[in-house]
Amino acid sequence: MAVGIQEGARDQRWRAPSLPRDPTALSAVALVVAVIIVAATWWVAATIRAIMAEEQVSSTLVDGALLVCSIASLLLLLPAFAGLRSSRRAWTARFASDIVAARVESAAARTWCWFTFGYAATVVIILLIALFIIANDVAVGRTFFYLPLMRDSFWLVLRAFWVNVYIAIISEVLVLVWGLVVAMARLLPGRPGQPIRMMATAYTDIFRGLPAIITLYLVGFGLPLTGMPIVRDLPLPALAIIALTLTYGAYVAEVYRSGIESIHWSQTAAARSLGLSFLQSLRFVVVPQAVRRIVPPLLNDFIGLQKDTALVAIIGVIDAFNQAKIIASNHFNLSPVTTVGVLFVLVTIPQARFVDRLLEREKRRTQAGG
Amino acid sequence: MALLEINQISKRFGPHEVLKGLNLSVEEHQVVCLIGPSGCGKSTLLRCINGLEEIQAGEIRLHGDRVTGPGVDLNALRRDVGIVFQSFNLFPHMSVIENVTLAPIRVLGVPRAEAEGKAMVLLKRIGLEQKARDYPDRLSGGQQQRVAITRALAMEPMLLLLDEITSALDPELVSEVLNIVRELAKEGMTMLLATHEMGFAREVASKVCFLYAGVVHEEGPPEQIFGAPRDDRTRAFLRRIIEAGRL
Numbered sequence: 001m002a003v004g005i006q007e008g009a010r011d012q013r014w015r016a017p018s019l020p021r022d023p024t025a026l027s028a029v030a031l032v033v034a035v036i037i038v039a040a041t042w043w044v045a046a047t048i049r050a051i052m053a054e055e056q057v058s059s060t061l062v063d064g065a066l067l068v069c070s071i072a073s074l075l076l077l078l079p080a081f082a083g084l085r086s087s088r089r090a091w092t093a094r095f096a097s098d099i100v101a102a103r104v105e106s107a108a109a110r111t112w113c114w115f116t117f118g119y120a121a122t123v124v125i126i127l128l129i130a131l132f133i134i135a136n137d138v139a140v141g142r143t144f145f146y147l148p149l150m151r152d153s154f155w156l157v158l159r160a161f162w163v164n165v166y167i168a169i170i171s172e173v174l175v176l177v178w179g180l181v182v183a184m185a186r187l188l189p190g191r192p193g194q195p196i197r198m199m200a201t202a203y204t205d206i207f208r209g210l211p212a213i214i215t216l217y218l219v220g221f222g223l224p225l226t227g228m229p230i231v232r233d234l235p236l237p238a239l240a241i242i243a244l245t246l247t248y249g250a251y252v253a254e255v256y257r258s259g260i261e262s263i264h265w266s267q268t269a270a271a272r273s274l275g276l277s278f279l280q281s282l283r284f285v286v287v288p289q290a291v292r293r294i295v296p297p298l299l300n301d302f303i304g305l306q307k308d309t310a311l312v313a314i315i316g317v318i319d320a321f322n323q324a325k326i327i328a329s330n331h332f333n334l335s336p337v338t339t340v341g342v343l344f345v346l347v348t349i350p351q352a353r354f355v356d357r358l359l360e361r362e363k364r365r366t367q368a369g370g
Numbered sequence: 371m372a373l374l375e376i377n378q379i380s381k382r383f384g385p386h387e388v389l390k391g392l393n394l395s396v397e398e399h400q401v402v403c404l405i406g407p408s409g410c411g412k413s414t415l416l417r418c419i420n421g422l423e424e425i426q427a428g429e430i431r432l433h434g435d436r437v438t439g440p441g442v443d444l445n446a447l448r449r450d451v452g453i454v455f456q457s458f459n460l461f462p463h464m465s466v467i468e469n470v471t472l473a474p475i476r477v478l479g480v481p482r483a484e485a486e487g488k489a490m491v492l493l494k495r496i497g498l499e500q501k502a503r504d505y506p507d508r509l510s511g512g513q514q515q516r517v518a519i520t521r522a523l524a525m526e527p528m529l530l531l532l533d534e535i536t537s538a539l540d541p542e543l544v545s546e547v548l549n550i551v552r553e554l555a556k557e558g559m560t561m562l563l564a565t566h567e568m569g570f571a572r573e574v575a576s577k578v579c580f581l582y583a584g585v586v587h588e589e590g591p592p593e594q595i596f597g598a599p600r601d602d603r604t605r606a607f608l609r610r611i612i613e614a615g616r617l
Contacts, residue, residue: 270459273420274473274525275448284472289463366462366505 020106027083030116034080041073083112146335160323179252207250219243220315240312259290379428390584403571406581412564452522460506512543532563
């Protein structure tokens, strides 16, 4: 008996195809949200214009930009209306008993609504940031983005940024070599290699654990104090390079090591079976493959190193950060430091894209289906 | 004097003894096939001969020269003894021609142009000269294994070890690899191969060795091993192979 009832229920389910959920309410909400966001954008733009007029810094360029943003906000109405249109079509199809068309249109309407919500949320966040900057009589804007000071101090800061750049580049070259040496030392085979392995392990443990700023401080102030010849007379940037190389050498050694260990032992077996020595098989077979794998984590560490060049300010190197701090305290305004921040971000982005491109090309070259 | 003499070798991995006093000899121009159930030590034996694994007891002699124990120049040994692996183990970051010429250039010091010329001759023989500049990943399994054999041959070894070289291949690719081995056998190349291709072993082998529990349990000409095995274990093993339709 029970079986019969169940079968009946199943039959019924089959005969009555489910109707799509009605998207009209959602579409209406999306339209309301879109209208509110557009209004908010116009209001924020008008507020900014008013403030700029008050400060007598208005320019046609900024006005134009505000106008473009305000008009662009109207684009938000497009998906909202598209959603409404699809909802209406869904109703028509439903009355015409065309369930498939009703489903298709309902799904389209919902997708349009989510488009509207997604873009609206993004605009809200941008508006909040703008409001934060102009809040309290543009206090935030004045503190961090005071354009006249940024403009006047720009070249001074940029010149000082060169110090960061060359400290970073020289350190990176040294780190690449030094890290590989340490990694090799950690990978030496056999019992005779044990003391060297232990030294290398101790080194990576210590310098990965030591905060970079402490290493910098000890090397930057300590080495000149020792009064040793040569070391005593090194310029400050050179000491900074030594400190950063010591710190990041430890990181990069671990990156190399994990890269080398990630190459399957069968590759070493194949290389050794052809008569290549241990070092030859590392050099021609293992390391070239490892290097390809470690490029992304290596870039991570390099970006870290580049950012940490700002720490050299504590030992008195006049880098971009130190220079900006000096200007900032002279003018009681942090905007030059913002300039430094922007510069740091700007130099890392192209590197990330470059590495992506590099890996992509490598993949196309060696892998099937390219 | 046999080209390769293996006397009473033992190989342990921790407490697990894989080879237990194994004896084997390979004469020049012989093709010796190792057969036996999985885990009987075929691969381990080949890897020991090439010095990729250390043995704990016994000795291996190549042309009468002892090549095991302390002080042996393994790099020199490996110049004379080539090995081809089940999983090809080509270098994925090198093109076919670079794979083949790496060892001649770096180990033997052959000038690059000469090494590439020789490699092209070898690649032509296996019909892959068109693929010389391609990377291994673009080749089929059969093509990769043919390149791996070529890579070993480029060192002109006096003994070639083949470790189940067709086990990782799709069935229709097996023959293109076996044909190369067939030809090498005809040319008189001395080979020691571990294989599950019993039909092939029966055809090319000068001697078949049945490995069981770390020793050569029975050896003899292929007609005898496959036709009239004397040992019970050999018979049981071959019966299972026949049941699986592989002989």
